[in-house]
Amino acid sequence: MNNKYKILKTLFFKELKDVLRDKKALMMMILVPVVVYPLILLGAIMIVSMISENKDTVYDIAVYNESANFDAGNLENVLKENAIEKDEEDGSEEQLYTVNYEVVDGKIGEEDCRNRIDDKNLDVYIEITDAGDKANVKAFYMESVNESSEAMDKVRRAVDSISDSIVEKNVESAGLNANDLLNPIAFEKSGLSSDEQMAGLFLGTMLPMMIMLSILISVMHPSIDLTAGEKERGTLETLLMLPVPGKYIVIAKIFTASLCGVVTAILNILAMSTVFGVILENRKASGLFEGMNIELSSFISAMLVTFPVIIVTSLFMSAIFMCFTCFAKSYKEANSYVSPIMMVLMFLGYGSMIPTLELNQYVAIVPVLNVSVLLRDALNFKLNYSMLFLTLCSMVLYSTLAVIFFSKAYNSENLLFGDGKNEISLFEKRSNHKKGMPVTIGDVCFLYPFVILVYLLFGSLLQLKYELAGLFLSQFLILVGIPLAFFIYSKKDIKKAYSFNKCSPLSFVGGVLVGCGALLFAMLLGTVILKTTGITVNQGLVETFEKFFSHNVIVATLCIAGTPAIAEEMLFRGVVFSAIKDKMKPVYSVLIVSVLFGLFHMNLLKFFTTGAIGALLCLIVYYGGSIYPAMLAHFMVNFLSTVISKYGTEQVTKILSNPVMGIIGFGVAIAGLLIVKYSSKKATI
Amino acid sequence: MIKANNLVKTFTKTVQKNKKIEFNAVDDISFEVKKGEIVGILGPNGAGKTTLLRMLAGLMTPSDGYVSVETDEGEIKGNNELKRHIGYLSANTKLYGRFSAKEILKFYGQVYGMTDEEIDKRTEEIVKVLDMEKFADNRIDKLSTGQMQRTSISRCLIHDPEIYIFDEPTLGLDILSSSAIIDFMKAEKEKGKTVIYSTHYMEEAEYMCDRIIMIHEGKIVCNNSPEDLKKETDSHNLREVFKKLIENRMESAANE
Numbered sequence: 001m002n003n004k005y006k007i008l009k010t011l012f013f014k015e016l017k018d019v020l021r022d023k024k025a026l027m028m029m030i031l032v033p034v035v036v037y038p039l040i041l042l043g044a045i046m047i048v049s050m051i052s053e054n055k056d057t058v059y060d061i062a063v064y065n066e067s068a069n070f071d072a073g074n075l076e077n078v079l080k081e082n083a084i085e086k087d088e089e090d091g092s093e094e095q096l097y098t099v100n101y102e103v104v105d106g107k108i109g110e111e112d113c114r115n116r117i118d119d120k121n122l123d124v125y126i127e128i129t130d131a132g133d134k135a136n137v138k139a140f141y142m143e144s145v146n147e148s149s150e151a152m153d154k155v156r157r158a159v160d161s162i163s164d165s166i167v168e169k170n171v172e173s174a175g176l177n178a179n180d181l182l183n184p185i186a187f188e189k190s191g192l193s194s195d196e197q198m199a200g201l202f203l204g205t206m207l208p209m210m211i212m213l214s215i216l217i218s219v220m221h222p223s224i225d226l227t228a229g230e231k232e233r234g235t236l237e238t239l240l241m242l243p244v245p246g247k248y249i250v251i252a253k254i255f256t257a258s259l260c261g262v263v264t265a266i267l268n269i270l271a272m273s274t275v276f277g278v279i280l281e282n283r284k285a286s287g288l289f290e291g292m293n294i295e296l297s298s299f300i301s302a303m304l305v306t307f308p309v310i311i312v313t314s315l316f317m318s319a320i321f322m323c324f325t326c327f328a329k330s331y332k333e334a335n336s337y338v339s340p341i342m343m344v345l346m347f348l349g350y351g352s353m354i355p356t357l358e359l360n361q362y363v364a365i366v367p368v369l370n371v372s373v374l375l376r377d378a379l380n381f382k383l384n385y386s387m388l389f390l391t392l393c394s395m396v397l398y399s400t401l402a403v404i405f406f407s408k409a410y411n412s413e414n415l416l417f418g419d420g421k422n423e424i425s426l427f428e429k430r431s432n433h434k435k436g437m438p439v440t441i442g443d444v445c446f447l448y449p450f451v452i453l454v455y456l457l458f459g460s461l462l463q464l465k466y467e468l469a470g471l472f473l474s475q476f477l478i479l480v481g482i483p484l485a486f487f488i489y490s491k492k493d494i495k496k497a498y499s500f501n502k503c504s505p506l507s508f509v510g511g512v513l514v515g516c517g518a519l520l521f522a523m524l525l526g527t528v529i530l531k532t533t534g535i536t537v538n539q540g541l542v543e544t545f546e547k548f549f550s551h552n553v554i555v556a557t558l559c560i561a562g563t564p565a566i567a568e569e570m571l572f573r574g575v576v577f578s579a580i581k582d583k584m585k586p587v588y589s590v591l592i593v594s595v596l597f598g599l600f601h602m603n604l605l606k607f608f609t610t611g612a613i614g615a616l617l618c619l620i621v622y623y624g625g626s627i628y629p630a631m632l633a634h635f636m637v638n639f640l641s642t643v644i645s646k647y648g649t650e651q652v653t654k655i656l657s658n659p660v661m662g663i664i665g666f667g668v669a670i671a672g673l674l675i676v677k678y679s680s681k682k683a684t685i
Numbered sequence: 686m687i688k689a690n691n692l693v694k695t696f697t698k699t700v701q702k703n704k705k706i707e708f709n710a711v712d713d714i715s716f717e718v719k720k721g722e723i724v725g726i727l728g729p730n731g732a733g734k735t736t737l738l739r740m741l742a743g744l745m746t747p748s749d750g751y752v753s754v755e756t757d758e759g760e761i762k763g764n765n766e767l768k769r770h771i772g773y774l775s776a777n778t779k780l781y782g783r784f785s786a787k788e789i790l791k792f793y794g795q796v797y798g799m800t801d802e803e804i805d806k807r808t809e810e811i812v813k814v815l816d817m818e819k820f821a822d823n824r825i826d827k828l829s830t831g832q833m834q835r836t837s838i839s840r841c842l843i844h845d846p847e848i849y850i851f852d853e854p855t856l857g858l859d860i861l862s863s864s865a866i867i868d869f870m871k872a873e874k875e876k877g878k879t880v881i882y883s884t885h886y887m888e889e890a891e892y893m894c895d896r897i898i899m900i901h902e903g904k905i906v907c908n909n910s911p912e913d914l915k916k917e918t919d920s921h922n923l924r925e926v927f928k929k930l931i932e933n934r935m936e937s938a939a940n941e
Contacts, residue, residue: 003798010795014781021783234779238840240744241778242796243768413745 007244011252019222019256028221029260033214033268038275041206045279057097059151060123064104067128070135075126076101078158099154110140117142123151196298200379203299205353207272208375211265211306212349212368215314218264220338222257223321227410228334246411254318254403261314269306302378305388309371312395316367317345319402326410352376361602364390365456367398389604394456397449404446436493439579443486448576451482452600468559475567483575498574503626506679511620511629513672515636517665518616522609522637524662529608553646560642565635572597572614573621573630586622593618613637616669623677633672687741687771687848687879688717691750694736710736712903713750718881718896720847723874725894726883727923729931733903734883735775738852741881743767756847769797772841775852779837782826786817786836789825790843797844804843811839815869831862838869849873851882855889867893891923899927901934 019025061079065072079099086093108116108125116122125140137159141152168178193201230236239249280294321338328334348368351357352375359373370391377383459474466473487494494500572593580589597618598611613634620630644653655661694711710733718724726734739745741752743764754761754770761770780789787808794804812821815835820828825836834854841849849870855863870880870893884890890897891911899906907914907930911923920926 007796007798010792014792017788018781018783233782234777235781237744237775238778238780238837241742241768241773241841242793243743243765244796245765 004248008248008252011244011248012255015226015252015256016259019225019260022221022225025221025225025260029218029264030267032217033264034271037210037214037268038271041272041275057147057150058100059097059147059154060100060102060121061126061151061155062102062104062108062122062124063126063128064107065128067130067135069130069133070128070137072103072128074162075158078161079154082154082158082161097154108140113140114142117145117148120147123148124155126155195294197381199294200299200302200381203276204376204379205355207269207379208352208372209350210272211268211310211375212313212372213346214268215261215265215310215317216342216345216349219257219261219314219318220321220342222260223318224325224328224331224334224338226253226256227322227325228328229331231328232330247407250403250407250410254315254322254406257318257322258311258314261317262310265310265314269303298381299379301383302375302381305378305383306375308392309375312392312399313368313371316395316399316402319399319406320345323402323406323409326406348372359384359387359391361387361390361456361460365394365453367395371395386603386605389607390602393599393602394453397453400445400449401453404449433490435491437491439487439492439497439575441579441583443490444576444579447483447486448596451478451571454478454482455600456602468556472559472563475563479567479571483571497578498570499578499621499625499627501626503624503628504679507620507624507626507629507676508632510624510672510675510679511632512636513675514616514620514629514669515633515672516640517667517669517672518613518633519637519640520656520661520665521616521669522613523657524659524665525612526605526609527657527662529605557639557642557646561635561639565631565638568597568600569617569627569631569634572600573618574627577618577621581622590615590618590622616673619673620676623673624680626680629676686717686719686755687881688753688755689715689737689741689750690753691715692737692740692747692752693749694733694740694745695748709748709903711740711747714900714903714905715750716898716905716908718848718879720879721874721877722895723870723880723882723893724896724898725890726881726898726900727885727887727890727927728883728900728906732900734900735852737900738773738775738850738881738883741767742771742773742850744773754848769844770846771848771850772844772846773850773852774837774841774854776854776856777852780825780833780840783824785824786812786821786839789836789840793840793843799844807843807845811842815839815865831858831865834858834862835865838866846878848879849881851880853883853885855884855886863889887922887924887927897923897926899930901931902938906930906934 063072063075076099079101083095083097083099084093085096107127113122113125116125123141123145127138127140129136129138139152139155139159141148143149164182167182171178171181230239240246242249320341324337324341325334328337345368348366349372351363351369351372357363357369357373359370359377363373364370364387374383374388374391377387455474455478459478462470462474464470483497484494486492487497576596577589577593580592583589594611594615597614598607601607601610617630617633620633621627624630644656648656692711692714693709695707696710697705697707699705712733714737716724726737728734736745740747743752743766746764751762752767754767756770761767784792790808790811791804794807799807812818815838817832817835817839820832820836825833828836838854851866851870854866858866867889870882874880882893894911896908896910897914898908907917909917911926914923914926915921918926918929920929
């Protein structure tokens with residue numbers, strides 16, 4: 001055991017050293033996130049502040065006045081007054097921009113006007129004529145010239161205010177209150193968002209995308225270098241001379257590339273925070289977050305979420321890249337393989353910029369998009385812990401699948417020594433499989449993430465569409481069908497894989513007891529977690545559950561209780577447990593099965609409750625040697641919980657979640673297990 | 686002692702579009718090489734030499750048959766176990782350019798499970814024997830071809846294997862560099878090590894080898910000492926032996 005880690009460590013440090021001595025990789029890892037991105041951000045802000053007007057901006061306005069009703073001098077005064085901002089607190093004045101006002105003697109033609117705007121010695125030309133008693137102000141400008149249209153806005157505002165004051169004067173001379181008449185409704189808006197929330201909104205759109213991008217760029221180079229680059233330089237054969245299993249080499253490579261991603265992302269965040277801090281310090285000059293009072297400590301929870309997100313994203317991206325780059329024979333070739341993937345990942349990473357995209361249970365299982373949106377939600381103080389859990393789980397599952405694929409591909413001789421037109425087969429040819437082999441841990445490593453992801457993607461869709469039939473289909477087709485098809489293909493010993501062994505009738509009694517006890521214990525556990533942490537069950541789940549009951553109640557209950565009892569038992573206490581039980585201490589194997597079973601429910605509260613139930617169910621198989629009593633126990637759990645949630649009053653639920661009942665339940669479950677153990681011993685004798 | 690037991694390696698080859706045929710690059714080859722013996726594997730290009738040596742070294746898994754090594758601890762099989770007892774080197778094996786020779790030795794030593802003291806001691810010995818003092822701390826991509834080749838040899842010495850498998854180790858080297866390798870192999874033989882190597886240089890093979898195994902299209906053509914081979918085929922040197930035997934094979938194949 002110790003030796004394994006030592007070898008892994010050696011391999012890992014060698015790869016790391018190799019990457020760190022590569023100047024190209026270092027540039028991507030350090031220079032880009034630390035220097036380039038902050039510069040881009042600063043540059044963007046500078047451009048914004050350059051575009052926005054300052055006291056050096058001069059607006060040239062030419063006026064030709066032939067109206068007797070209009071006081072051109074008044075216009076000049078208003079324009080110049082508007083250019084000065086008075087601070088109401090200390091009375092200081094600030095010049096926002098300068099107006100260069102010129103009265104011309106003759107009309108300026110349109111063509112001439114256009115030329116002068118193009119030459120930048122005019123922005124707006126105003127022609128004032130009389131139309132009866134009214135003054136007709138006609139302003140010429142060029143919409144396509146920035147300064148010209150800005151000057152136009154100033155003129156418009158000035159003319160409006162002059163017009164208002166004329167109205168005011170007229171109204172007052174008629175003996176009415178001008179203010180009441182002109183503003184019949186008083187409107188006042190009041191923003192409720194805290195300053196931190198406003199800053200979070202800004203950061204939430206920018207930062208996730210930047211982090212995704214920096215991980216992407218930083219991971220790409222080592223991913224290519226450690227696979228295709230190694231092949232190109234001819235060191236691969238040398239490396240393979242080492243007496244270590246290929247998967248070690250694969251793991252060391254993926255970890256190295258992931259670490260680069262993690263380091264870059266952290267550096268990026270640090271650099272960005274510094275820039276953000278600088279902007280905050282100079283918020284007046286930059287115009288961003290002006291007048292806001294931002295407490296940086298309120299972003300700590302977001303930072304804490306960011307950390308696991310960075311790790312899973314780096315892992316995922318490097319694994320995905322390596323899955324493709326290992327097919328390439330040179331750096332150049334690998335680059336062309338990686339480009340389209342990079343496009344897709346970048347596109348997904350931009351998810352945070354779509355404000356309407358919500359992190360629901362579907363978005364949470366789309367890789368990269370989910371973490372991007374999750375980070376945004378964290379920065380917007382809208383983090384949902386169930387979704388966080390689902391997102392991280394699905395990313396880990398995808399990464400596992402990618403690592404397994406990469407490992408298979410990398411260890412294929414065809415790929416390592418092949419002459420070019422190489423192909424790899426994920427599964428060995430059927431004829432090469434020996435008959436009746438047990439299921440291995442490797443099989444489970446591949447089957448579990450694959451089955452769970454398929455179940456997450458299609459299972460819930462099936463259930464939404466076909467309701468009860470969908471539940472039945474999704475459980476049997478995906479949870480049972482996929483592993484079974486694999487076992488038949490690879491000629492596994494199916495009876496052994498599912499622990500389809502005979503058992504005595506007495507063990508079923510034990511199964512019923514364990515089922516009832518486990519439910520009571522899980523209810524207690526659920527109540528405790530709910531009260532201490534406030535985590536609840538996903539609302540979506542409750543709604544689908546309700547839908548099932550629109551059919552025949554008895555059929556629905558039997559289906560909800562029976563389908564998972566068979567399908568889930570076959571997958572977890574069957575396939576998973578039988579693969580690992582002989583390879584490690586029973587404590588660990590039961591623990592692993594219960595963790596995997598808990599994860600399958602994709603909900604933080606349910607993780608603990610179903611995990612506990614899963615452990616007890618697993619013990620039935622461990623002591624009894626047969627899966628049938630576990631199926632019955634699982635049926636009891638589901639049946640009772642369905643009946644309670646459907647027909648149980650609040651009173652009943654309250655009594656059942658009482659700590660005493662929970663402890664009694666635990667005792668009953670243990671008694672059930674003892675019966676199972678006793679009856680199986682008797683059967684073997 | 687290393688033993689090849691009915692080794693077969695099957696590859697698929699794409700002949701035309703969508704048409705694949707299977708062929709045996711190595712076809713039922715068995716032989717053994719004793720302690721203190723140098724055996725040369727000869728054959729024309731594409732005869733299956735590299736595939737055979739890769740299987741012997743545990744780099745490739747045979748489609749059928751197996752390789753076994755007999756040591757003091759008994760018979761050893763399985764790729765990763767084989768690798769512990771074998772030092773393999775080919776013209777294709779390059780080294781990590783961003784490391785120094787000493788770093789490479791340390792890395793390989795650690796993976797072979799040696800302690801730091803063992804590694805240091807062994808490194809010192811190797812550097813002395815191969816005369817690498819001048820460049821052992823330089824980055825490998827700064828070395829000359831001969832220096833690189835010596836570093837490559839040092840890499841397969843670090844775990845002190847009983848068996849050396851060299852796939853065309855002298856390919857493309859100048860006389861000085863190649864004679865350094867030849868001298869090294871001779872010296873290891875004196876120490877009782879087993880050496881299996883392939884080459885296209887007949888004079889070198891004649892001078893070096895206790896036994897010659899010629900293969901053609903995946904099958905053994907002959908397996909004997911150079912002297913006996915010359916007598917059998919009534920030739921003056923190994924070059925003639927090679928020509929006669931292989932041409933014979935080709936003719937009989939054409940006649941069939």
